[in-house]
Amino acid sequence: MSDSPFHSAPYAARSADAPVSRDAGSSGVPSSAPEDVGARAGPAAPAAPAVGDAPSCGTSPPHESARAQVQGLAPYVDDVPEPRGTLHAAPILSPVAHGRLLGMDASDALARPGVRAIVLAADIPGDPVLATFVHDEAIFARDVVQHVGQVVGLIVADTVQAARHAARAVKLDIAPLPAVLTIEQAMAVQSFVLPPVTVARGDAPAALAQSAHRLQGRFAVGGQEHFYLEGQIALAVPREQDQWHILSSTQHPGEVQHWVAHALGIDNHRVSVECRRMGGGFGGKETQAGHMAVWAALAARKTGAPVKLRLDRDDDFMITGKRHPFAYDYDVGFDDQGRITGLALDMMANCGFSADLSGPVADRAVFHADNAYYLGDVVIRSFRCKTNLQSHTAFRGFGGPQGVIAIETILGDIARTLGKDALDVRLANLYGPRGATERCTTHYQMRVDDNILHELLPELERLAKYRQRQQAIDAWNARQPHLKRGMAITPVKFGISFTATLFNQAGALVHVYTDGSVQVNHGGTEMGQGLHTKVAQVVADELGVPLARVLVTASATDKVPNASATAASSGTDLNGKAAQAAARTVRDNLAAFVCGLDGCGAGAVEFRGGKIVTPKAERAFADVVKAAYANRIQLWSDGFYRTPKIHYDKTTLTGRPFFYFAYGAACSEVAIDTLTGEYRVLAVDILHDVGRSINPAIDVGQIEGGFVQGAGWLTTEELVWNEQGALTTKAPSTYKIPAAGDVPPHFAVHLWPEANAEDTVFRSKALGEPPFMLAISVWEAMRQAVAAARADGKPVQMDAPATPERVLRAVSGAW
Numbered sequence: 001m002s003d004s005p006f007h008s009a010p011y012a013a014r015s016a017d018a019p020v021s022r023d024a025g026s027s028g029v030p031s032s033a034p035e036d037v038g039a040r041a042g043p044a045a046p047a048a049p050a051v052g053d054a055p056s057c058g059t060s061p062p063h064e065s066a067r068a069q070v071q072g073l074a075p076y077v078d079d080v081p082e083p084r085g086t087l088h089a090a091p092i093l094s095p096v097a098h099g100r101l102l103g104m105d106a107s108d109a110l111a112r113p114g115v116r117a118i119v120l121a122a123d124i125p126g127d128p129v130l131a132t133f134v135h136d137e138a139i140f141a142r143d144v145v146q147h148v149g150q151v152v153g154l155i156v157a158d159t160v161q162a163a164r165h166a167a168r169a170v171k172l173d174i175a176p177l178p179a180v181l182t183i184e185q186a187m188a189v190q191s192f193v194l195p196p197v198t199v200a201r202g203d204a205p206a207a208l209a210q211s212a213h214r215l216q217g218r219f220a221v222g223g224q225e226h227f228y229l230e231g232q233i234a235l236a237v238p239r240e241q242d243q244w245h246i247l248s249s250t251q252h253p254g255e256v257q258h259w260v261a262h263a264l265g266i267d268n269h270r271v272s273v274e275c276r277r278m279g280g281g282f283g284g285k286e287t288q289a290g291h292m293a294v295w296a297a298l299a300a301r302k303t304g305a306p307v308k309l310r311l312d313r314d315d316d317f318m319i320t321g322k323r324h325p326f327a328y329d330y331d332v333g334f335d336d337q338g339r340i341t342g343l344a345l346d347m348m349a350n351c352g353f354s355a356d357l358s359g360p361v362a363d364r365a366v367f368h369a370d371n372a373y374y375l376g377d378v379v380i381r382s383f384r385c386k387t388n389l390q391s392h393t394a395f396r397g398f399g400g401p402q403g404v405i406a407i408e409t410i411l412g413d414i415a416r417t418l419g420k421d422a423l424d425v426r427l428a429n430l431y432g433p434r435g436a437t438e439r440c441t442t443h444y445q446m447r448v449d450d451n452i453l454h455e456l457l458p459e460l461e462r463l464a465k466y467r468q469r470q471q472a473i474d475a476w477n478a479r480q481p482h483l484k485r486g487m488a489i490t491p492v493k494f495g496i497s498f499t500a501t502l503f504n505q506a507g508a509l510v511h512v513y514t515d516g517s518v519q520v521n522h523g524g525t526e527m528g529q530g531l532h533t534k535v536a537q538v539v540a541d542e543l544g545v546p547l548a549r550v551l552v553t554a555s556a557t558d559k560v561p562n563a564s565a566t567a568a569s570s571g572t573d574l575n576g577k578a579a580q581a582a583a584r585t586v587r588d589n590l591a592a593f594v595c596g597l598d599g600c601g602a603g604a605v606e607f608r609g610g611k612i613v614t615p616k617a618e619r620a621f622a623d624v625v626k627a628a629y630a631n632r633i634q635l636w637s638d639g640f641y642r643t644p645k646i647h648y649d650k651t652t653l654t655g656r657p658f659f660y661f662a663y664g665a666a667c668s669e670v671a672i673d674t675l676t677g678e679y680r681v682l683a684v685d686i687l688h689d690v691g692r693s694i695n696p697a698i699d700v701g702q703i704e705g706g707f708v709q710g711a712g713w714l715t716t717e718e719l720v721w722n723e724q725g726a727l728t729t730k731a732p733s734t735y736k737i738p739a740a741g742d743v744p745p746h747f748a749v750h751l752w753p754e755a756n757a758e759d760t761v762f763r764s765k766a767l768g769e770p771p772f773m774l775a776i777s778v779w780e781a782m783r784q785a786v787a788a789a790r791a792d793g794k795p796v797q798m799d800a801p802a803t804p805e806r807v808l809r810a811v812s813g814a815w
Helices: 066-070 160-169 183-189 204-210 253-264 289-303 313-319 358-367 400-418 422-429 453-463 466-479 531-543 571-598 621-630 696-714 770-790 804-812
Strands: 087-093 099-105 115-119 151-157 171-176 192-201 213-221 233-239 243-248 271-275 307-310 326-334 340-350 378-385 483-496 505-512 518-522 550-552 606-608 611-613 618-620 636-642 647-649 654-656 660-673 679-688 746-751
Touching: 087 115, 087 160, 087 289, 087 313, 099 151, 115 160, 115 289, 151 160, 151 289, 183 340, 183 378, 192 358, 204 326, 204 340, 204 378, 213 400, 233 289, 243 253, 243 289, 253 271, 253 289, 289 307, 326 400, 340 358, 340 400, 358 378, 358 400, 400 422, 400 483, 400 696, 400 770, 422 453, 422 483, 453 466, 453 483, 453 660, 453 679, 453 746, 466 483, 466 660, 483 770, 505 531, 505 571, 518 531, 518 571, 531 550, 531 571, 571 606, 571 611, 571 621, 571 636, 611 621, 618 621, 660 770, 679 696, 679 770, 696 746, 696 770, 770 804
Parallel strands: 087 307, 243 271, 340 378, 518 550, 679 746
Antiparallel strands: 087 151, 099 171, 115 151, 192 378, 213 326, 233 243, 233 307, 326 340, 483 660, 505 518, 505 636, 606 611, 611 618, 647 654, 660 679
16 A cells, blocks of 8 residues: 555545445555444434424435525525616725725726716715624725725626726725734734733632643634635615615625615615525625625615625635634643643734624634633633734634634643643543533633533544554554654534524514415525524424425515524524424414314324324314314414523623533544645544434534534635735635545544433534534644654644645744
8 A cells, every 4th residue: 555645535425314434545544543433423314204204303304405406496696587677786995905095086997888886985875884783894995995805885887797897997096004914913003903801710820830830832823714605795676665675695684684774874674685595604694794785785776776796706805804813822831640720821813904793703712712621720811903904704613713722732732741642631621520510610600511521532532443543653653754644532612602692582483374384484594504404394393294394485584583693503593493482383273273173182182294183083284274274273473582591791701601512522633744744634533412413414414514614724724915915815726625635535423322401402402613623633633743753742833724834844843
């Protein structure tokens, strides 16, 4: 077998609902992963029945749009037929990072064929500042531009190309001002979008001074482009009497509604926003989809015609925010076993030119700086740095990954300093097990009562044969002078809920029609994650009807008002519960009706298999519905849900911000070439806590996708701004997301078989974001391989993403 680790590994075929397991021997470097791991990944989920008595939840029906999507029949915003007379807008972008806008010359642009108008700040009838919480971002730059790519205005034309070409012809007169482009520069001049925050427990300085061992370090992690397949887009359609209909690719239709109304100077009820589906979101369409809708609406108001605004990929890169880059300084004390005895951690977030969601992102990073580990004496300082870059925003994990990687990096360095296995150091630092009375409270004063990691981590260690493989890796490294391997197991403990308590609510509508079919509408949005599928499964089971009889319709503000964003991994928790409540009301109405017919108690009525069954009779669901309608029984209902138990003081960052924690762990093995810095991920084993899975196939897909996206953040996805503040990695040619060839040849996903202890829908757990952080095991495995190459027992200094250049510098010690 070749010693080169860089041979491509093909995908292995698998069923839609089976765990992943790829041939461990198909990579050039033989992985030490056991070939039978995938076979032990647990039973595959049964296929969903089309009809019959079996419930839908717990089975794996396909995604509700899957067939239409692969046939090209699932429309996105740009596929919807345009109303007659639709015009197209394109943004005018600042070429300067920071400067005074002295004037512009649009004469050439306006003289071009097909160009209809230019839209500037003076054309805004409402507030010229976006309706963000901090109210610090202008809709269009007016007197000052604050980043390369800031939108100064729009050109509106008959065609997309005419608008884009004309927008590039607008000449801006800008007097440059000094620009702050890095965290270091922002810290030097104390440039912040929000005040710094400190969270402390105990006496960290005293604990550090008394620690048996002490280690200081600093490192940085880069941002990440969302790279949704469907770019940012909105279509604004004027309607009668100053009403507006907006088609938007957005995770938060309610916020788009509010922003558009705010900019137009009208009440919210005059704006309706609709989103059937997105081609990916990842947090990039939580707030920043609102910009497109506002701009399109302003252009439509000025021209009196429908206006579509669709960014091309380069402009999308230049205008929209990314995952927040972070920098860290730490001082950690620890004992001979590697247990942390004191920690001082500074976390500095590059927020860009405005606050956007940087406050809660940085807060969540603080909340997750412990990850799965008890920190007794600790002080964490969080700095929200203002720079002249795009305004960074939500991204899958929402600050959680930036918090988790800090403590995992620290623990990895502690293990190398002591010459111990990093897994043993991690186990020594865990929160107490379930039922413990000590080491079970976070630094923000929330108890950790459901810590399953004391069982989950040893199980993954067994499944992945971690100890045996570590011995094989040590033997490999001893005989290979240039190719070095590393392996790491890292856990995740991720809090589930919006940290802003008010967003933890949802509404839904369930309509039962006289033929027995069911229509559901809820406040969540579908971005490919399977939310509509899961909500349909919940409603189908509540009413006892086949899943094929339930249809979830487009998210719309004129159906469910004031809905929260589909974010924070809470989409199913919130909207599933709301839809379940609505369906239960209809079910209760039908049960009461049937009880009156058969003279039985409501508890004796069963809804299953498309039938309603009492001790006296069995009736088809549709027949009962028809009879109920004839007897004027209500066949529709709304449902509402608010998350219980949570409370949070945003001033002190203390309380119970999360309803529960989701847990998981991953074991990753990598190989690096110490001559070039190139690397390959050879094997991944994941054991993840999804509670009682509503749809195992969708859950496995989310775990796979989250992990690969996280690995991209830490390896191949590098954002580079030049000295003028211009983003130079703004296209697929220069910005590299993971592709099929980057998926490890052995990739096994296991689901932890335990229901959620809290009362969630089907006792499931959220999993949109937690698997992303499992990819930190790849980062730690790479640092372990670098340590094997250096063999000096010192901490590995390396920034993320771990590009080949950075790996090579780390190996040589030239960090």
